[in-house]
Amino acid sequence: MNPFRRSPFVITATMLVYAFLYLPIVVLVLYSFNASRTNVVFTGFIPKFADTVLADGSNIVQSPCGPFHWFCELSKNTDVTNAAKNTLTIAFIATFVSTVVGTMAALALQRYNFKLKSFSQLSLYIPIVIPEIVMGIGILTLFSQLFGLLNNVLNLNGDARLTLGLGTVIVSHIAFMIPFVTLVVQARLQGFEKAYEEAAMDLGANEWITFQRITFPMILPGVLSGALLAFTLSLDDFVITFFTNGPGSTTLPIYVYGLLRRIITPQVNALSTVWITIVFLAVLMLQWIQNREQK
Amino acid sequence: MASEFAVELREVVKKFITPEGNELAAVDNVTMQIKQGEFFSMLGSSGCGKTTSLRMIAGFEWPTDGEVFIDGEPQGHKPPFLRPVNTVFQNYALFQHMTVSENIAFGLEMEKVEKKEIERRVGEALDMVKLGGMGRRRPKQLSGGQQQRIALARALVKRPKVLLLDEPLGALDLKLRKEMQLELKSLQQEVGITFIYVTHDQEEALTMSDRIAVMSLGKVRQMGTAVEIYERPTSRFVADFIGESNFLDGKVKSIKGDQAVVSIPAWGEDLAGIVTSKVKVGDDVSVSIRPEKIRLTDRQGVKEDSVEGVVTNSTYIGSDTHLYLDVRGVRVKVWEQNHISTLDPRAFYSNGEKAWLTLLPENTLVLPRD
Amino acid sequence: MLKRLRENKSAQGTLLILPTLVFMVGLLIIPLLLTLVVSFGQRSPDGNVIYSFSFNNYVRLLGYSTDCANGAKVCFDPLYAQIMWRSLALGFNTTVLVIVLAYPLAYFIARAHPKRRNTYLFLVLIPLWTNFVIRVYAWMMLLRQEGVINIVLGWFANLLHIPFTPLNMLYTPGAVLVGMVYEFLPFMILPIYTSLEKIDNSLYEAAADLGANSLRTLMRVTLPLSMPGVVAGTILVFIPVMGTFIVSDILGGRQVILVGNLIQRQFLDARDPTFGSAASLILMILTLIVTYFYTRKFGFGEEIVVA
Numbered sequence: 001m002n003p004f005r006r007s008p009f010v011i012t013a014t015m016l017v018y019a020f021l022y023l024p025i026v027v028l029v030l031y032s033f034n035a036s037r038t039n040v041v042f043t044g045f046i047p048k049f050a051d052t053v054l055a056d057g058s059n060i061v062q063s064p065c066g067p068f069h070w071f072c073e074l075s076k077n078t079d080v081t082n083a084a085k086n087t088l089t090i091a092f093i094a095t096f097v098s099t100v101v102g103t104m105a106a107l108a109l110q111r112y113n114f115k116l117k118s119f120s121q122l123s124l125y126i127p128i129v130i131p132e133i134v135m136g137i138g139i140l141t142l143f144s145q146l147f148g149l150l151n152n153v154l155n156l157n158g159d160a161r162l163t164l165g166l167g168t169v170i171v172s173h174i175a176f177m178i179p180f181v182t183l184v185v186q187a188r189l190q191g192f193e194k195a196y197e198e199a200a201m202d203l204g205a206n207e208w209i210t211f212q213r214i215t216f217p218m219i220l221p222g223v224l225s226g227a228l229l230a231f232t233l234s235l236d237d238f239v240i241t242f243f244t245n246g247p248g249s250t251t252l253p254i255y256v257y258g259l260l261r262r263i264i265t266p267q268v269n270a271l272s273t274v275w276i277t278i279v280f281l282a283v284l285m286l287q288w289i290q291n292r293e294q295k
Numbered sequence: 296m297a298s299e300f301a302v303e304l305r306e307v308v309k310k311f312i313t314p315e316g317n318e319l320a321a322v323d324n325v326t327m328q329i330k331q332g333e334f335f336s337m338l339g340s341s342g343c344g345k346t347t348s349l350r351m352i353a354g355f356e357w358p359t360d361g362e363v364f365i366d367g368e369p370q371g372h373k374p375p376f377l378r379p380v381n382t383v384f385q386n387y388a389l390f391q392h393m394t395v396s397e398n399i400a401f402g403l404e405m406e407k408v409e410k411k412e413i414e415r416r417v418g419e420a421l422d423m424v425k426l427g428g429m430g431r432r433r434p435k436q437l438s439g440g441q442q443q444r445i446a447l448a449r450a451l452v453k454r455p456k457v458l459l460l461d462e463p464l465g466a467l468d469l470k471l472r473k474e475m476q477l478e479l480k481s482l483q484q485e486v487g488i489t490f491i492y493v494t495h496d497q498e499e500a501l502t503m504s505d506r507i508a509v510m511s512l513g514k515v516r517q518m519g520t521a522v523e524i525y526e527r528p529t530s531r532f533v534a535d536f537i538g539e540s541n542f543l544d545g546k547v548k549s550i551k552g553d554q555a556v557v558s559i560p561a562w563g564e565d566l567a568g569i570v571t572s573k574v575k576v577g578d579d580v581s582v583s584i585r586p587e588k589i590r591l592t593d594r595q596g597v598k599e600d601s602v603e604g605v606v607t608n609s610t611y612i613g614s615d616t617h618l619y620l621d622v623r624g625v626r627v628k629v630w631e632q633n634h635i636s637t638l639d640p641r642a643f644y645s646n647g648e649k650a651w652l653t654l655l656p657e658n659t660l661v662l663p664r665d
Numbered sequence: 666m667l668k669r670l671r672e673n674k675s676a677q678g679t680l681l682i683l684p685t686l687v688f689m690v691g692l693l694i695i696p697l698l699l700t701l702v703v704s705f706g707q708r709s710p711d712g713n714v715i716y717s718f719s720f721n722n723y724v725r726l727l728g729y730s731t732d733c734a735n736g737a738k739v740c741f742d743p744l745y746a747q748i749m750w751r752s753l754a755l756g757f758n759t760t761v762l763v764i765v766l767a768y769p770l771a772y773f774i775a776r777a778h779p780k781r782r783n784t785y786l787f788l789v790l791i792p793l794w795t796n797f798v799i800r801v802y803a804w805m806m807l808l809r810q811e812g813v814i815n816i817v818l819g820w821f822a823n824l825l826h827i828p829f830t831p832l833n834m835l836y837t838p839g840a841v842l843v844g845m846v847y848e849f850l851p852f853m854i855l856p857i858y859t860s861l862e863k864i865d866n867s868l869y870e871a872a873a874d875l876g877a878n879s880l881r882t883l884m885r886v887t888l889p890l891s892m893p894g895v896v897a898g899t900i901l902v903f904i905p906v907m908g909t910f911i912v913s914d915i916l917g918g919r920q921v922i923l924v925g926n927l928i929q930r931q932f933l934d935a936r937d938p939t940f941g942s943a944a945s946l947i948l949m950i951l952t953l954i955v956t957y958f959y960t961r962k963f964g965f966g967e968e969i970v971v972a
Contacts, residue, residue: 007879010769010773011773013769014770014773017766020766021788021789021792021847024803025792025800025803027803027807028799028802028803031806101688102685104681104682105681107681108679108685109682111678112675112681113674114675114676114679115675115679116679120686120689123686123689123690123693124685124689126693126697127693129953129956130904131904131908131909131948131949132905133925133929134700134908134948134949135696137941137942138696138700139692141699141938141942142696145703174688175689175691175693178688195385196390198375198382198384199388199390200401201354201374201375202355202375202376202380202381202450203381203401203449203453204402204405204453207671214390218391232794238798239908239910239911253796253798256796256798256799256802257911260802260805271799272802275795275799276795283794287787374671
């Protein structure tokens with residue numbers, strides 16, 4: 001109805017913006033097949049299979065993996081696999097805890113009135129309106145001062161010393177994920193009618209059974225949305241992790257950042273390509289599930 | 296320990312705090328006794344306290360003061376799942392993530408009834424509301440009327456002592472509503488349990504109930520059968536709320552037994568009527584006459600009974616004609632039944648025509664002005 | 666005991682919120698307070714904190730250094746104030762550019778066929794779900810002297826027989842701007858889309874019926890109604906831009922220093938957590954002030970954020 005929709009201006013602008021969004025990604029993926037080890041210039045695709053030769057100026061290497069040379073290198077790279085393991089561990093644990101805690105908070109804020117209500121609501125808004133770095137260094141300061149103090153007072157040494165590591169990262173992730181989960185679940189709860197719970201209690205269910213059989217199944221989609229959001233936030237997080245991690249708790253984003261400041265090989269691209277592919281497949285799967293549900 | 300009354304409210308008060316911080320009494324010292332096996336309605340407009348009272352019987356709210364008794368037992372702060380009553384909700388509150396059968400079975404599961412028995416009773420319940428075979432469907436797939444009946448079945452399958460219904464027919468269209476009113480009434484008589492029904496629709500209340508409590512602003516204004524409430528309202532509010540009335544203000548001149556004579560300043564005349572609640576000589580009262588109780592003629596009858604008026608407006612309803620007259624400056628409504636079939640326009644009053652109204656004392660009420 | 670809990674609704678609420686409070690107070694409120702305390706302290710020789718009460722750090726940030734060359738007690742050193750200003754400017758520029766780029770796209774998706782909208786949205790979201798760091802690195806590859814853009818420009822130059830020296834795009838403020846815009850573009854597209862999508866079709870028809878052409882419809886109907894989305898998007902873009910240090914680190918090299926970089930370095934290289942804390946607090950205050958005035962003028966748009 002509105003002629004503006006078909007306007008050539010809008011359509012060209014749209015295509016340009018989409019191109020802008022995807023150009024870097026395409027380049028990234030392409031370069032993961034780069035025949036040059038230093039990955040400065042694209043010297044052409046690594047040609048086919050065994051006995052491939054890499055043009056590097058100074059080094060010539062055999063490659064049994066063919067075009068996927070860098071992907072093979074990647075899988076042998078224990079630093080990467082460790083970082084991946086850490087990233088996933090942190091994400092799963094933090095998502096679980098923050099989802100449970102956040103859902104409880106959403107229920108509390110939507111349904112009850114209590115003395116600390118305004119304070120709680122306010123404190124949940126803060127992480128969203130301040131830059132991540134402020135929270136990051138705040139937590140770092142807390143841990144460094146606290147650990148310093150405890151280590152001295154309790155005379156801890158060696159392995160017993162409290163340091164930054166997986167624990168501190170997980171705990172920090174939980175803290176910044178809770179507000180997001182709470183926000184999402186709260187929005188879902190707004191449409192939820194108390195009548196369903198009253199009906200259940202009227203029919204003989206006590207509070208716990210009502211929650212289990214009626215409330216929870218009905219808010220589950222909202223809770224899952226919150227969990228998904230939390231998981232993505234954790235997986236992708238750089239800033240908070242940067243300030244709270246220690247040796248042995250490196251995550252993928254931190255690892256990539258570290259690489260960028262040193263040697264840049266197409267391995268980084270390969271890693272990126274793998275990441276992008278996984279995301280792409282996950283999205284396709286989500287779409288497929290959504291389509292099935294709608295039938 | 297069965298009591299004479301299925302449900303009793305004794306001096307029940309429920310206060311809420313408004314967002315501005317004031318105290319509001321949604322239910323203000325209500326006492327009522329509901330008999331075993333009766334169809335009892337609480338009638339009033341929104342905010343009158345009927346729903347809050349119902350919720351206190353169900354256990355969703357607890358009284359600020361006073362006590363709720365079910366079958367003679369004080370309920371105190373008992374939660375809903377420990378009370379022998381069940382509720383049919385205004386918007387049905389059917390569990391969307393369960394099938395119809397699962398919805399109905401839920402209450403029985405809570406009672407830890409055996410699986411086979413549950414199946415049997417669910418089937419029975421579905422048949423009782425004439426929806427047998429719909430067990431596998433989901434609530435979303437049913438029409439409003441069907442959902443309402445499932446909500447009913449879900450509550451009744453538990454065989455509660457009292458069934459509470461919170462404006463269950465509000466969301467249905469007119470024809471369906473009238474059908475369901477009859478069905479509910481006959482269902483109640485069939486099953487024999489006490490129904491407590493909340494509505495703002497007076498026609499509904501009058502049609503279905505054995506007794507009605509008319510409520511306003513948290514108080515019970517009058518309790519009685521439909522006939523009692525309609526023909527002998529005890530206050531101007533009830534007379535105005537139920538059906539239609541003509542009101543004339545005046546002062547009581549004399550009282551004899553249950554009759555009183557009231558002087559009407561607007562007409563400069565006296566009218567006699569029946570007294571339904573305590574009035575004294577000299578009280579300010581409203582004289583009330585229902586429009587269908589006034590007889591209209593186009594010639595003057597006996598002088599004492601008749602007053603002269605001019606027809607200002609008339610509405611033809613089909614079975615009745617509603618006439619509006621100016622009687623000495625006062626607007627009076629008269630409903631006439633069209634009991635003769637004719638097309639002759641002279642059989643109908645036209646605007647500006649004179650008419651005489653007969654007001655009989657036995658059709659007139661003297662009510663306190665509130 | 667359970668019975669008393671059942672009756673006390675307020676206690677139930679408090680219990681449910683308790684874990685959240687523990688996390689928020691422990692990992693948010695206390696750290697912020699601690700940051701405040703530390704910011705008044707002084708740097709110890711080994712890079713730790715000496716707790717004291719001095720405004721030195723703030724004075725330095727505002728432009729006066731106590732560490733003067735010619736022996737004077739206080740001299741003017743606008744270095745840090747310039748950093749603050751540069752960050753604010755970048756935040757502002759990024760936001761404006763992002764709005765300009767995001768709006769047509771959001772409009773296109775909002776007015777597209779309902780069945781295809783999800784697909785278009787996913788296309789916007791997919792880059793977002795690949796890692797932040799990776800995306801910045803991608804721009805590095807594009808903007809380098811030997812990067813893709815220069816290669817392509819080189820080809821064209823050759824074709825047209827024009828002499829061509831590769832553009833120096835990386836490690837400039839421009840590169841940082843491009844990187845920021847790229848990173849945060851989806852965060853503006855989504856809220857604007859959400860608020861545009863809520864506009865009922867019949868509004869456009871009504872406007873047309875009343876005689877408005879497409880430009881006027883845009884100005885008087887579409888734009889105002891999509892403001893909540895723009896506001897929400899601005900908050901989602903401006904605040905992170907103010908605090909991001911990766912983009913300026915990787916794409917700006919040592920040349921472009923923003924507040925985020927400043928803070929980061931205090932905690933890592935220069936090892937002066939007191940100064941870093943002060944800078945961090947100033948950053949937070951600046952952000953809050955801008956956000957406050959912005960939302961006062963334009964509303965909060967929070968209903969958009971959740972969609």
